[in-house]
Amino acid sequence: MSTGSILLWVALPYACAVVFIVGHIWRYRFDKFGWTTRSSQTYENRLLRWGSPMFHIGILMVIAGHVVGLLIPREWLYAIGIDEHMYHLGATWMGTAAALLTLAGLAILIYRRRTVGPVFLATTKMDKVMYVFLGLTLGFGTLATLVYQVFGGGYSYRESISPWIREMIIFQPHPEMMAEVPLFFQLHIITACLLFALWPFTRLVHVFSAPVGYLFRPYIVYRSRDESGAGNRPVRRGWDPVSTPQERKSSSSR
Amino acid sequence: MKVMAQMSMVMNLDKCIGCHTCSVTCKQAWTNRSGVEYVWFNNVETRPGVGYPRTYEDQEKWRGGWTLNKRGRLKLRDGGRLHKLSRIFSNPKLPKIHDYYEPWTYDYDMLLNSPSGEHTPVATPKSLLTGKDMKISWSANWDDNLGGSLETMAQDPLLAKMSEEVKAEYEQAFMFYLPRICEHCLNPSCVASCPSGAMYKRQEDGIVLVDQDACRGWRMCISGCPYKKVYFNHRTGKAEKCTFCYPRIEVGLPTVCAETCVGRLRYIGLVLYDADAVAAAASVADEHELLDAQRNVLLDPNDPAVIEAARAGGIPEDWIESAQASPIWRLIREYKVALPLHPEYRTMPMVWYIPPLSPVVDVVTNSGNDGEDASVLFAAIDKLRIPIGYLAELFSAGDTAPVDLSLRKLAAMRSYMRGISLDNVRDESIAQAVGMSGAQMEEMYRLLAIAKYEERYVIPPAHAEQAHDLEEMGCSLDFEGGPGMGGAGPFGSSSGEPVPVAIENYNSLKSRQTADRPSTPGRVNLLNWDGNGKPRGLFPPEEEK
C-alpha cells in the first residue's frame, strides 16, 4: 500500500471530516449571525424561480440516492426484495435524471450569479470557491455515472466504495479497497471531501437549518424572559452574574 | 382569561403635516446602514396613493395576513406550513427591491473635483445595487402630496375597490398623510410565517422582534406581513423590522418617531388584553365585526376582575397603573375615536389611527360655510360619502359607520369647545348628539388638542429586576453591519461575533447623555438622545462672543 493511497483514502477524508464537524461547531458559536441562506431573491426572481427549485430538488434526490447506495449494505436491500438488477436500473436512471436536474439548476444559478449585476456584486469569494467545488463534485459524479454506468459495462461500487465508506465510519480504514476504483469516481470522492472541508465556511451551512421544526410548532411564538435566560446566547462558563446559591439553583433548573 | 400587556400607539391623523421627520429620525437611528438603504421602518404615505412598497394593500397579489378557511378557521392567506415549505427555494410572493425602490446615492465627488468649465457640474445618481448610473424613477414617497398622482393614483388598491367617477371627484377633494410603522399585531402573521421560529412576540410588552441570531434568511415573514413591514437586509441576508425602539421603551422613553414628531400626534401606552380571546376575535366571519371584536379583546384596566387576573399573570403593579392611565385605552375604548389599520387582514394590529376631519373642514370652509358649526359639519360628513368610503376601506374593512361616528365626535368636539371659548356656554346637546357627555368632550379635547407630553406617553419602564433579562433578548441590530458598525468580517458583511444590545442599558444611556464627549466621536446616536442637552456634533458650534 503506497503512502499516496493512505494520504488520499485515509488522511484526507478524516481530515476533511474533522474540519467539517469542528468547523460547524466553531461557526455556530462564533458566527450565528452569518448563518443564513443570504437569499438574493429580492434582486432577481425570473431566473431564480427556475434555477433554485431545480437545483434543490435535484440535490436532495442526489443526497437520498447516496444514502441508499453508500450507507445501506446491499444485503439489507436484498432482504426487502431489491435485487442487483433493480438497484442498478433505479440508481442509474433516477441518478442520471437527478444529476441532470441538479446540473441544469446549478447552471442557471451560476449564470445568474455572473450576469445579474446586483447578484454578482453580492457574491463573496467564499461563494465562488464553493461553486467551483460544488460544480466539480457534481460534474465528476455525473461523468462517472455516464461513463461507467450508462455507456460502460456498469461498475459495482457497492463492492468497493460503499464498504470503504462504512468501514471508515467505524474507524477501520481500508485504503486498498479504493485502489482499483475508476478515475472519475476517485476524483468525485476527492472533490467531495474538499467540498465538505469548505462547507462550514460557506453559505452551505443553511442546509443544517432546514426548518423541519416549523411543521410542529404553534404559529405564534412568544418569548419570555424565563425561557431565554440572560440573553440570546447561553451565558459562557465563568461569566455567571453574581448571585446567591438559591438563585443559581433556580436559574439552572430553567 | 389570560391577561397580557401590549405596548401600542395611536396616531391622530388630523395633525400630521406630512413632514417626514419621523421617517428621517427613525432611519438615522435604525436603518442608516448598507443593506437596508431602501428600508423605512417608519414611512409616511400620501393617500390616496400607491403606498410603500407599491400596492402593498392588494392582498390578491401579495397574499399577506390571514383569511378563513372553509370551516371558518384562521389560516395564512398564502397557505399553511407545508405549502410554505414547498415554496421555500423560491418564494413567489416576495417583493423585489424595485417594488420598494432602487436605492441610490450621488457622485458628490463630481461637484468638488471636476475641472472648471462652461457648465455647472452635476452629481449624478448612482445605484446602490449595481454601482452604475441610474435614472431615479421611484422612491418611498414618490407620490408625495399627490405629485404625479394622475399617472399612478389609479393603482391605489383601495381606489380600485371604489367606482370610477369616485376617483375624479376624490382627487380634487381629499388628501391626507398616513404615517406607518409595524403594527406589533396581537396575531402577527409574520411570526406565523417564519419557518425557523426566529420571530417572536415579547411576552412582557407585545413588541414583535426578529432574533438576528436565529433568522436563517428563509424570507417568508416578508411576504407573510400584509403591511409589508418586515424587510430583507440584502447585505446580511436577514429580516429586519421596526423594533418599537424597545431599548428606549424599556427605560420609559417614547419611540424615536414619536419623540421627534413635529405634529405631536403620536400616543404611546399600555393596554391589557385577553390573549385567550385573540384567535376567536380574529376569526369572526363578518369583516365588519372585526373592529368590535378587536376592541373587546382589550380589557378594562379598572375592572377589579381584570386587575386580579393581571396580578395573577405576573404583570407588575406599576404596569397595571400605567394601563389605567393609558391614552390608548381611552382613545380606543372610551371615546372610540381611534380605529385600526386594515382590520380585515385579521392580524389584530395595535397601531391605531384617529381619522382626519380636516379635509372635511376644508371643504366646508372653502365653500364659505362655518367649519366649526356642528350641524354644518355633520351635514358635510353625511354628504362627503367618497372620502368617508375611502377612510372606511382603510380603517374598518369598508364599513362607513365607525369612521362616520369617529369624525362626528371630532366635529362635535370642535364646536363644543368653540362654544366654551367664544360664548362661554357648554352646549351639552352637541356632546349628546354623538353619545358623549360634555365632561368627556373636554377630557378628549385635553388629550387630543392640548396633548401634554406626559399624557401622550404613559410608558412604564421595564423593571430593574427584569431589565437584565430584557436588555439582552436577541434582537440586537448592533452587529457587524448594525447601526454604528462598519467593515466586514471573514464571511462577508454579516459575519462575526454579535455585540449584545446590553450596551443600550440605562446606565450607559445616562452616561452618554451626560458625558462631555460622544462615545463615537463625530456621531450622535439619536436612539439614545432624549432631546435634552446638546450632544457635540448635533448642532453647529456656538459663535464665539
Ligand code: HEM
Ligand atoms: C435541506 C433543505 C434546503 C433548503 C430549505 C434550502 C433553502 C435555500 C434557500 C431558501 C436559498 C436561497 C435562495 C435565494 O432566495 O436566493 C438557498 C440557496 C442555496 N442553496 Fe439551499 N437549501 C437546502 C439544501 C441545500 C443543499 C443540500 C445544497 C447543496 C449542497 C444547497 C445549496 C444552495 C446553494 C448553492 C444556494 C445559493 C444559490 C444562489 O443564490 O446562487 N441547499 N437554499
Ligand code: SF4
Ligand atoms: S405589522 Fe408588524 S407584527 Fe403585524 S404582521 Fe406585519 S411585521 Fe408582523
Ligand code: SF4
Ligand atoms: S413627524 Fe409627525 S407630523 Fe411629521 S410626518 Fe411624521 S407623523 Fe406626520
